[in-house]
Amino acid sequence: MTDPFLILDLLLAGAVIALAIATLTARDLFAAIVLFIVLGLLSALAWVRLSAPDVALAEAAIGTGVTGALLLKTLHHLRYVAGTLGEQAAHGVTPVTPVPMSVIWANAAFCGLITLGLAIAFLDAPLGGPGFDALVADAMPASGVDHGVTAVLLNFRSYDTLMEVVVLLAAVIAVWQIERGLSEAPAPDLSVIWQGFARLTLPAIVVVGTYLLWKGSEAPGGAFQGGAVLAAVGILLLLSRLYVPHPSHRALARWGFVLGTGVFAGVALLVTGGGRVTFEYPPEHAKTLILLIEGLVTVSIAVTLAALFHGREPVALRAKEAGHDA
Amino acid sequence: MLDLMAASLVVFGAVFFIAGTVGLLRFPDIYCRLHALTKADGLGLALVALGMALKAESFGEVFRIVLIWFFVALASATCGHLIAAYARQADREGKA
Amino acid sequence: MTPDLIYGLTGIAVFAIGLTGALCAQDRLRRVLALKLCSLGAGFLLVVAAWREPPAAPDPVPHALVITGIVVMISATAVALALIRRLQSLEAEDDD
Numbered sequence: 448m449t450d451p452f453l454i455l456d457l458l459l460a461g462a463v464i465a466l467a468i469a470t471l472t473a474r475d476l477f478a479a480i481v482l483f484i485v486l487g488l489l490s491a492l493a494w495v496r497l498s499a500p501d502v503a504l505a506e507a508a509i510g511t512g513v514t515g516a517l518l519l520k521t522l523h524h525l526r527y528v529a530g531t532l533g534e535q536a537a538h539g540v541t542p543v544t545p546v547p548m549s550v551i552w553a554n555a556a557f558c559g560l561i562t563l564g565l566a567i568a569f570l571d572a573p574l575g576g577p578g579f580d581a582l583v584a585d586a587m588p589a590s591g592v593d594h595g596v597t598a599v600l601l602n603f604r605s606y607d608t609l610m611e612v613v614v615l616l617a618a619v620i621a622v623w624q625i626e627r628g629l630s631e632a633p634a635p636d637l638s639v640i641w642q643g644f645a646r647l648t649l650p651a652i653v654v655v656g657t658y659l660l661w662k663g664s665e666a667p668g669g670a671f672q673g674g675a676v677l678a679a680v681g682i683l684l685l686l687s688r689l690y691v692p693h694p695s696h697r698a699l700a701r702w703g704f705v706l707g708t709g710v711f712a713g714v715a716l717l718v719t720g721g722g723r724v725t726f727e728y729p730p731e732h733a734k735t736l737i738l739l740i741e742g743l744v745t746v747s748i749a750v751t752l753a754a755l756f757h758g759r760e761p762v763a764l765r766a767k768e769a770g771h772d773a
Numbered sequence: 774m775l776d777l778m779a780a781s782l783v784v785f786g787a788v789f790f791i792a793g794t795v796g797l798l799r800f801p802d803i804y805c806r807l808h809a810l811t812k813a814d815g816l817g818l819a820l821v822a823l824g825m826a827l828k829a830e831s832f833g834e835v836f837r838i839v840l841i842w843f844f845v846a847l848a849s850a851t852c853g854h855l856i857a858a859y860a861r862q863a864d865r866e867g868k869a
Numbered sequence: 870m871t872p873d874l875i876y877g878l879t880g881i882a883v884f885a886i887g888l889t890g891a892l893c894a895q896d897r898l899r900r901v902l903a904l905k906l907c908s909l910g911a912g913f914l915l916v917v918a919a920w921r922e923p924p925a926a927p928d929p930v931p932h933a934l935v936i937t938g939i940v941v942m943i944s945a946t947a948v949a950l951a952l953i954r955r956l957q958s959l960e961a962e963d964d965d
Contacts, residue, residue, distance in 0.1 A: 456872050460879040467883045467906055471890040476898055483902055490909055493876055497920045498927045505936045506912070509943050514905070517943075521898065521950040528961050544895070554892040562885035569881060569914070574873050578919065578928035595929030596936070604933060611937045618944030625951040629958055638858055644851040651844065671936055748940075755947040758954070 452496075459493050480518045487511030500667035501596045504659070508675035513752050516682055520756060527632030591733025592664040600669065601737045605726045609715065612708045612744055619704055619751050626759040637687060645687040652680050660745050664734065670741040674748025681753025692761035700754060700761075707747025711740050779827040786820030789813045803860045811853040815846055873917045880913025897953045901946060908942045 466486040473479040487510050494503040583595055583603070590598035600608050656676035663669030684690040692700075714736055715726045723729070728736045796809025822842040829835045887906030894900045912935045919931035 452872070453870060456870075456875045460875050463879050464882045464886070467886045467909075470906065471886060471894065471899065471903055476896070479899065479902060483905065486906075487909070490913065493879070493913070494916050497872060497876060497916050498923070499916045499919065499932050499935075502912070502916055502932050502935045502939075505939050510905075510909070510912075510939045514943055514946055517947055517950055518898070518902070521954055524954050525898070525957050528957050546893075546895075551893070554889070558885060558889045558892065561888060562881060565881050565884065566878070569877050572918075574871075574877070574917070574920075579930040580921070580926070580928045583929050595926070596932045599929045599933040600936065604930070607933070607937055611940050614941050614944045618947050621948045622951040625948070625955050629955060637855070640851060640854050644847060647847065648844065651840075671940055752943070755943075758951060 456496065459489060459496065463489050463493060476522055477519075480515065480522060483518070484511055484515040487515070501669065501672070504667060504672040505675070508672050508679075509752070513675055513678055513682070513756065516756055520758070523635070524632045589730050589733070591728065591730065591737055594663065594665050594667070594669075596667070597663050597669050597737070597741075601740060602726075602728065602733065605711075605715065609708070609711050612711060612747065615748065615751050616704055616708055619754050622755055622758060623760040629759055631759055634686070634688070642687050642689070645683045645689065649680055649683060652676060652683070656680070656745075656749070660741060663741065664738065670744045671748060674745040675752060677745065677749035678752030678756075681749060682756050685753065685757055692757060694761050697761060700750060703747060703750030704754070705747070706750075707740075707744035710743045714740055775827055779824045782820050782824030782827065786817040786822075786824060789817030789820065793817060804857060807853050807857055811849055815849065818842060818845055818849075873920045876913055877917040880910045880917060882910070883907075883913060884910025886910075897956070898950075901949050901953070904949075905942065905946065908938065912938060 463486060466482055466489065470479050470482045470486055473482055487506060491503040491507040491511065494500075494506065583599060586603060587593075587595070587598060590602045592598050592602070656673045656679075658673075659668040659676055660670060660673030661668075663673065681690075685692075714728075718726070718728050718736070790813065793810050793813030796813060797806050800806045800809055819842060822838050826835045826838045829838060884907050887903045887908075887910055890903030890906065891900055894903055915931040915935045915938075919928040921927050
């Protein structure tokens, strides 16, 4: 017990497991979501301890911050719909039916088996063994950036990253389709103090988001973390009603969604030729191209995440009513 | 000397955090809890930030620490207000 | 007891809790939360796999994979939550 960090590790690990259990056993759904947010933040802390600051930033911003906002918004909607039916604000929203004991046992056995297998595989695996470290280190000079994770994301494995942006695009299209004509729960009325807070913080968040993006080429940070922070601007604007989506902004939003994907794919194709394959940036322009892609992808991520939070496509009220009646 | 001061400030700040947590767990209703949480944690955070600022290597770092302190304090004050306002509204609706 | 062992087992535990929850929870929102726990556990395992004894830098490839995973997860969550909202509204209309 010489290493004081060991105590921190054990405490943090214990807290994470306890919070995971508490998230699923909490009676109140609101409490469950808040516990989940705390769990995400503690995991981010654990990942900093495991020297993964990029991942920790992404988890804190996207996996916890934006996701938490999405979950709370959904809960608000569900409670509102349940409330209009005159039901008690239910703890669980779906009606609970009794489950046969045999199913519970089968589930438990299945989960136990999978966990056991995972644990055996994990304990047998050579930890800290050679991974891709050497390969990445060798290729770094040609990548155009000085930070390993950014190089992997936007140069060595940019195919994955392009697909990731496409998944985000697909999500927003799906959400707009699913929510078409869905009546919306009225947003809670936030007070003047909240508006003042939003006004004070907004400029700072914009600066932080841009800084994260810019810093990404040499230090932890980058398009996804910066984009999520900028999405927070959108969420704040929507919540404080400093910005109310108007139907005529739809075209602009659509351009925002596809901008990142379009430019990313466009650059990937344009560098092809002269003996190079797709995504093989010419080394002398690599940094410029990566920054260009990152910047526009950031804009797309921010717009898309904010749109995912807003949910319903902004439509004219009359058009919506007509669609509803038909 | 500087190390000692920084360390004692951080420990002192941690004591306030613990006090705030004890208050959160022990106080009877939501307003008392909020009072314990926002006040004690606000002071605790300020002390921890001050301690860390003493250990900072450059002026830029101090500036960033001050900014972090400012925004966390701002956010916690706003959150405290929102929670209290929501609780009061819920109370009134419950009585009505 | 090294950090990778501690957090690796934590990741497995979180994954197991999430899996059990996903199978046993009846409420839709809770099931989504359980699946998110699974993804968190998987993230822990990947980050642990990338970890190296401190002076050495961690392996960036798993880190990039986890970041990709986080973004894909939020896309999936957003669609799942939209479906939940829609389903609830449809059920409410049926009840009327």
